[in-house]
Amino acid sequence: MTNEERMVEAALRSWKLNEERVDKFFQALSEEQLQREVAPGRNRLIYLWGHLAAVNDALFPLFGLGPKLFPELEEMFISNPDRSVEKIFSGAELKQITGKINDSLWAEFKRWTPSEWLAAHTSVSDEDFIREPHRNRYSVLLSRNAHMAFHLGQAILVKPKR
Amino acid sequence: MTNEERMVEAALRSWKLNEERVDKFFQALSEEQLQREVAPGRNRLIYLWGHLAAVNDALFPLFGLGPKLFPELEEMFISNPDRSVEKIFSGAELKQITGKINDSLWAEFKRWTPSEWLAAHTSVSDEDFIREPHRNRYSVLLSRNAHMAFHLGQAILVKPKR
Numbered sequence: 001m002t003n004e005e006r007m008v009e010a011a012l013r014s015w016k017l018n019e020e021r022v023d024k025f026f027q028a029l030s031e032e033q034l035q036r037e038v039a040p041g042r043n044r045l046i047y048l049w050g051h052l053a054a055v056n057d058a059l060f061p062l063f064g065l066g067p068k069l070f071p072e073l074e075e076m077f078i079s080n081p082d083r084s085v086e087k088i089f090s091g092a093e094l095k096q097i098t099g100k101i102n103d104s105l106w107a108e109f110k111r112w113t114p115s116e117w118l119a120a121h122t123s124v125s126d127e128d129f130i131r132e133p134h135r136n137r138y139s140v141l142l143s144r145n146a147h148m149a150f151h152l153g154q155a156i157l158v159k160p161k162r
Numbered sequence: 163m164t165n166e167e168r169m170v171e172a173a174l175r176s177w178k179l180n181e182e183r184v185d186k187f188f189q190a191l192s193e194e195q196l197q198r199e200v201a202p203g204r205n206r207l208i209y210l211w212g213h214l215a216a217v218n219d220a221l222f223p224l225f226g227l228g229p230k231l232f233p234e235l236e237e238m239f240i241s242n243p244d245r246s247v248e249k250i251f252s253g254a255e256l257k258q259i260t261g262k263i264n265d266s267l268w269a270e271f272k273r274w275t276p277s278e279w280l281a282a283h284t285s286v287s288d289e290d291f292i293r294e295p296h297r298n299r300y301s302v303l304l305s306r307n308a309h310m311a312f313h314l315g316q317a318i319l320v321k322p323k324r
Contacts, residue, residue, distance in 0.1 A: 003276045007169040007300060014304040039201060039319040114165045138169060142176040142304070146311035153312035154319060157201040 004114035011141055018148040027095055034091045038154045043082045048151050050077035053098045063137050064122050065108050070097050166276035173303055180310040189257055196253045200316045205244045210313050212239035215260045225299050226284050227270050232259050
């Protein structure tokens with residue numbers, strides 16, 4: 001393995017680890033438990049789960065992999081705050097949805113060469129990318145990974161103290 | 163820049179971004195505010211701040227950069243849970259301490275070549291590293307970065323809702 005391949009592997013391992021922790025945590029909760037807030041007046045667990053699904057789904061167009069699989073996630077879990085959209089997905093639905101999103105992403109992620117990882121994402125123009133080459137897929141992967149960890153840290157507070 | 167240099171840059175950018183968010187959040191709090199718990203019966207903000215400082219300080223020996231700068235952090239904020247150690251650092255002290263730790267780490271981080279980033283960390287043996295080459299400094303940087311985001315997500319819940 002070359003150095004750049006090892007670095008792709010490191011980022012993918014970290015991504016997979018966080019994604020699996022998110023899956024494991026939320027999938028174990030009942031619909032009722034998913035209604036709990038992470039802090040008084042803050043997001044419910046169901047919203048955080050949907051939010052992470054929505055942000056991952058948005059990686060398809062951002063990475064040039066095609067359209068989102070579940071475009072309705074955006075309105076439910078990104079562009080509107082919790083409790084403002086009448087009908088959102090249930091836990092049972094999110095389990096299916098996140099499975100499909102994460103499996104499809106992973107299949108693509110495993111395929112890319114280091115140079116493909118370092119290519120521009122689709123929201124940066126060719127001219128901007130010349131000046132700002134850090135606006136690549138690899139950087140997005142790292143920041144979305146930290147984003148998963150950020151919300152997982154919140155979600156986990158709802159569990160009983162060890 | 164080579165691909166591997168771009169990947170080091172991406173990881174360092176992500177690290178710096180999270181580190182600065184942590185600094186900014188905690189430094190703005192009074193000693194009184196730092197006594198607040200992130201959730202009922204859970205860690206106080208002062209403990210989370212000290213915990214992040216302690217984990218970063220532990221990178222010096224783990225990365226072969228020498229001893230910890232503030233070895234007493236470990237007992238206060240890692241090996242013992244919150245409220246079980248009588249005397250812990252104040253917010254004013256942690257501000258100084260985290261500044262020194264983060265500045266020193268950053269000075270080292272900026273210096274390493276991609277191959278140095280992919281070298282084994284000090285808690286893996288030479289034989290194990292042959293079988294498990296992912297146990298390198300670069301992987302640790304990514305996982306500590308996610309760890310910072312994890313606790314920052316918790317800390318931020320204490321702020322008034324937007």
